[in-house]
Amino acid sequence: MSKHTVKARKPLAINAASLEHVRESFARQGLMKHLGAELVALHPGECEIRVAHLQELTQQHGYFHAGVTASIADSASGYAAYSMMPADSSVLTVEYKINLVAPAKGEALIARGRVLRAGKTLKICAADVFIVNGTEEILCAISLSTIMALAGLSDSQRRSTK
Amino acid sequence: MSKHTVKARKPLAINAASLEHVRESFARQGLMKHLGAELVALHPGECEIRVAHLQELTQQHGYFHAGVTASIADSASGYAAYSMMPADSSVLTVEYKINLVAPAKGEALIARGRVLRAGKTLKICAADVFIVNGTEEILCAISLSTIMALAGLSDSQRRSTK
Amino acid sequence: MSKHTVKARKPLAINAASLEHVRESFARQGLMKHLGAELVALHPGECEIRVAHLQELTQQHGYFHAGVTASIADSASGYAAYSMMPADSSVLTVEYKINLVAPAKGEALIARGRVLRAGKTLKICAADVFIVNGTEEILCAISLSTIMALAGLSDSQRRSTK
Amino acid sequence: MSKHTVKARKPLAINAASLEHVRESFARQGLMKHLGAELVALHPGECEIRVAHLQELTQQHGYFHAGVTASIADSASGYAAYSMMPADSSVLTVEYKINLVAPAKGEALIARGRVLRAGKTLKICAADVFIVNGTEEILCAISLSTIMALAGLSDSQRRSTK
Numbered sequence: 001m002s003k004h005t006v007k008a009r010k011p012l013a014i015n016a017a018s019l020e021h022v023r024e025s026f027a028r029q030g031l032m033k034h035l036g037a038e039l040v041a042l043h044p045g046e047c048e049i050r051v052a053h054l055q056e057l058t059q060q061h062g063y064f065h066a067g068v069t070a071s072i073a074d075s076a077s078g079y080a081a082y083s084m085m086p087a088d089s090s091v092l093t094v095e096y097k098i099n100l101v102a103p104a105k106g107e108a109l110i111a112r113g114r115v116l117r118a119g120k121t122l123k124i125c126a127a128d129v130f131i132v133n134g135t136e137e138i139l140c141a142i143s144l145s146t147i148m149a150l151a152g153l154s155d156s157q158r159r160s161t162k
Numbered sequence: 163m164s165k166h167t168v169k170a171r172k173p174l175a176i177n178a179a180s181l182e183h184v185r186e187s188f189a190r191q192g193l194m195k196h197l198g199a200e201l202v203a204l205h206p207g208e209c210e211i212r213v214a215h216l217q218e219l220t221q222q223h224g225y226f227h228a229g230v231t232a233s234i235a236d237s238a239s240g241y242a243a244y245s246m247m248p249a250d251s252s253v254l255t256v257e258y259k260i261n262l263v264a265p266a267k268g269e270a271l272i273a274r275g276r277v278l279r280a281g282k283t284l285k286i287c288a289a290d291v292f293i294v295n296g297t298e299e300i301l302c303a304i305s306l307s308t309i310m311a312l313a314g315l316s317d318s319q320r321r322s323t324k
Numbered sequence: 325m326s327k328h329t330v331k332a333r334k335p336l337a338i339n340a341a342s343l344e345h346v347r348e349s350f351a352r353q354g355l356m357k358h359l360g361a362e363l364v365a366l367h368p369g370e371c372e373i374r375v376a377h378l379q380e381l382t383q384q385h386g387y388f389h390a391g392v393t394a395s396i397a398d399s400a401s402g403y404a405a406y407s408m409m410p411a412d413s414s415v416l417t418v419e420y421k422i423n424l425v426a427p428a429k430g431e432a433l434i435a436r437g438r439v440l441r442a443g444k445t446l447k448i449c450a451a452d453v454f455i456v457n458g459t460e461e462i463l464c465a466i467s468l469s470t471i472m473a474l475a476g477l478s479d480s481q482r483r484s485t486k
Numbered sequence: 487m488s489k490h491t492v493k494a495r496k497p498l499a500i501n502a503a504s505l506e507h508v509r510e511s512f513a514r515q516g517l518m519k520h521l522g523a524e525l526v527a528l529h530p531g532e533c534e535i536r537v538a539h540l541q542e543l544t545q546q547h548g549y550f551h552a553g554v555t556a557s558i559a560d561s562a563s564g565y566a567a568y569s570m571m572p573a574d575s576s577v578l579t580v581e582y583k584i585n586l587v588a589p590a591k592g593e594a595l596i597a598r599g600r601v602l603r604a605g606k607t608l609k610i611c612a613a614d615v616f617i618v619n620g621t622e623e624i625l626c627a628i629s630l631s632t633i634m635a636l637a638g639l640s641d642s643q644r645r646s647t648k
Contacts, residue, residue: 030220031227034196058192060317065193066236066255071229093228094446095470097259097421097583099610099630101603116628117587121445122418122472124585124628142602142610144585144630146419146470148446155222256608257632259421259583261448261468263441278466279425283607284580284634286423286466304440304448306423306468308581308632310608354544355551358520382516384641389517390579391557398552417552421583479546 019044021087022079025155029075037072039079045115047079052108064104066141069111069129073098073143076113077125081147084118088154094122096145104140106131123147181206183249184241187317191237199234201241207277209241214270226266228303231273231291235260235305238275239287243309246280250316256284258307266302268293285309343368345411346403349479353399361396363403369439371403376432388428390465393435393453397422397467400437401449405471408442412478418446420469428464430455447471505530507573508565511641515561523558525565531601533565538594550590552627555597555615559584559629562599563611567633570604574640580608582631590626592617609633 019042026032026039032049035057041048049072051057051064059065074093082091113127129141181204188194188201194211197219203210211234213219213226221227236255244253275289291303343366350356350363356373359381365372373396375381375388383389398417406415437451453465505528512518512525518535521543527534535558537543537550545551560579568577599613615627 025222028220028222029227030217030224031229034218035229055192056196058190060187060190061252062192065191065233067193067197067229067233070232070236071227074228074232090223093262095259095261095419095448095468097257097630099257099603099632100255101610117585117625124419124587126628139603142612142630144419144583144628146585257581257610257630259468261441261470263448279423279463286425286581288466301441304450304468306421306466306581308423349546352544352546353551354541354548355553358542359553379516380520382514384511384514385576386516389515389557390560391517391521391553394556394560395551395553398556414547417586419583419585421581423581424579 019083021155022047022083025082025091026075026079028155031071032075035068035071037075042079042083044083045080045118047076047083047113049076049111050108053106064109064131066100066104069100069104069109069141070098070143072109072111073113073127073129073141074145076111077127077143077145078113078147080113080115081123081125084115084123085149086151088152090150090153090155092148092150094146094148096143098141098143100141102131102138102140104131106133108132109140110137121149123149181245183317184209184245187244187253188237188241190317193233194237197230197233199237204241204245206245207242207280209238209245209275211238211273212270215268226271226293228262228266231262231266231271231303232260232305234271234273235275235289235291235303236307238273239289239305239307240275240309242275242277243285243287246277246285247311248313250314252312252315252317254310254312256308256310258305260303260305262303264293264300264302266293268295270294271302272299283311285311343407345479346371346407349406349415350399350403352479355395356399359392359395361399366403366407368407369404369442371400371407371437373400373435374432377430388433388455390424390428393424393428393433393465394422394467396433396435397437397451397453397465398469400435401451401467401469402437402471404437404439405447405449408439408447409473410475412476414474414477414479416472416474418470418472420467422465422467424465426455426462426464428455430457432456433464434461445473447473505569507641508533508569511568511577512561512565514641517557518561521554521557523561528565528569530569531566531604533562533569533599535562535597536594539592550595550617552586552590555586555590555595555627556584556629558595558597559599559613559615559627560631562597563613563629563631564599564633566599566601567609567611570601570609571635572637574638576636576639576641578634578636580632580634582629584627584629586627588617588624588626590617592619594618595626596623607635609635
């Protein structure tokens with residue numbers, strides 16, 4: 001892990017079994033599949049998403065489009081937050097800000113999201129996105145986001161009733 | 163309309179022919195094609211991008227993923243800015259912030275980007291994203307972004323020399 | 325004015341008398357007094373704050389410090405939101421982003437905040453800050469913010485029980 | 487330092503003597519004096535600013551106003567950036583975003599700014615703001631900002647020529 005990495009707060013103890021609702025929600029995201037993104041790590045308050053380079057994911061110079069960078073930063077933050085929410089709740093991104101600090105030129109992108117502050121209604125998250133070349137990772141984006149829990153309506157119920 | 167609304171700066175007079183560099187750059191973005199996004203309007207300092215709903219673009223509830231919303235908001239802002247830059251320059255998103263204000267549940271998304279302030283090096287842009295259902299448009303996201311011009315290196319040259 | 329401009333939502337009908345809780349809350353802000361800031365206009369969903377130039381408010385070049393710009397943008401946004409909340413609630417800024425688009429060099433600063441989207445728990449607001457010289461106003465900052473209502477605890481009660 | 491703290495990138499080696507331009511610029515900020523803010527630590531790429539609680543600095547509940555929190559976060563970020571710029575340049579905040587994550591209720595506020603990414607024209611900075619009670623510090627705000635260097639015009643010259 002790069003020395004640029006933000007250090008995550010020690011996550012609260014949560015029964016790992018409860019993370020199943022996070023994996024199921026991720027699996028329902030059509031966009032993550034369309035981008036080829038994978039949920040590669042998940043812990044209470046932390047989530048890591050990876051996507052390999054494809055021509056379909058580029059901006060005009062052939063690098064990863066900022067939209068891909070932002071999409072996986074958003075999902076990594078949202079699922080880091082959702083991992084600290086009850087299974088019978090839904091998760092919603094209120095807003096985020098992202099700085100693109102280096103060209104996303106490489107083999108893969110990894111977004112590492114973590115909860116900085118866990119309120120009952122709102123969770124404040126940060127994500128760092130790294131561009132991977134061989135064994136090297138370079139920080140290419142940093143985001144700060146506000147995620148909301150919608151109580152009493154599970155993610156899957158919400159879908160079926162839409 | 164409220165008198166408090168931010169007034170877009172009168173765009174600089176620019177030969178419409180010079181907007182060709184914007185269309186060419188958009189056409190090189192693999193992600194825009196992969197999302198099915200189209201450049202539907204382009205004027206000096208303004209750009210509009212539209213994407214139709216597909217299962218491939220969804221979040222866990224079947225609505226448009228925030229990543230799609232943000233991707234077209236970013237491209238609409240970036241190209242609004244690029245339309246006010248010389249053709250022999252490149253365009254780069256430094257950062258943006260986006261608020262997702264309503265569920266992106268509908269047939270299509272339209273992002274309308276505009277330049278609020280055109281400095282030589284930096285352009286400050288806003289984009290509104292609307293969700294379309296029939297003839298109705300509802301504001302579903304608002305972004306504010308900082309876009310940078312890289313002088314003396316055209317977008318297409320940059321690609322071929324990478 | 326561009327058709328792309330974000331249209332402010334028609335504010336909910338609110339008894340203007342109910343805005344008294346906003347004026348009282350503003351009057352309790354020690355910082356607004358310390359900066360010499362005044363609440364110059366208040367309507368449901370809209371708020372305007374003005375501050376005159378003083379040496380005490382400067383950055384290193386003698387212009388208004390960005391902290392002043394941001395402080396009045398934040399208060400104008402927060403009170404625009406609070407004007408749409410019940411009097412027995414408190415108001416809290418969750419986050420904001422601000423772009424400083426022109427030097428704040430002039431006689432006075434005016435921040436105009438407005439509610440763009442009024443949810444029950446969260447209100448999304450924008451503020452424009454103008455630098456005033458004689459009869460001319462120049463846009464010098466733009467902010468986008470997320471404001472939260474804390475139900476069932478009035479602003480003044482909260483203070484007395486702290 | 488709290489475990490919530492973001493870890494700073496190792497700063498580039500810079501002659502500490504060159505930091506004099508930072509101290510001089512800080513001393514010229516009327517607002518910092520008006521708030522009672524002090525520059526308590528300064529290293530290349532890092533800056534710490536502290537302000538003690540006064541009634542003059544409060545919001546409606548008697549806590550520190552978010553405007554104070556944001557002002558010192560902005561100055562700490564700007565001067566962290568300026569410490570990595572040549573003495574014959576000026577420093578300018580382009581934009582920032584701040585999340586207010588806990589009530590700023592306490593004896594003093596400390597903002598710790600650091601450079602995350604040092605480009606030639608733009609520096610991307612983060613700041614954490616802590617509320618201090620006795621020996622305890624609690625993270626109460628997090629910011630992410632974009633700072634610009636204006637080459638060839640020193641901060642003090644700029645003032646005298648305005």
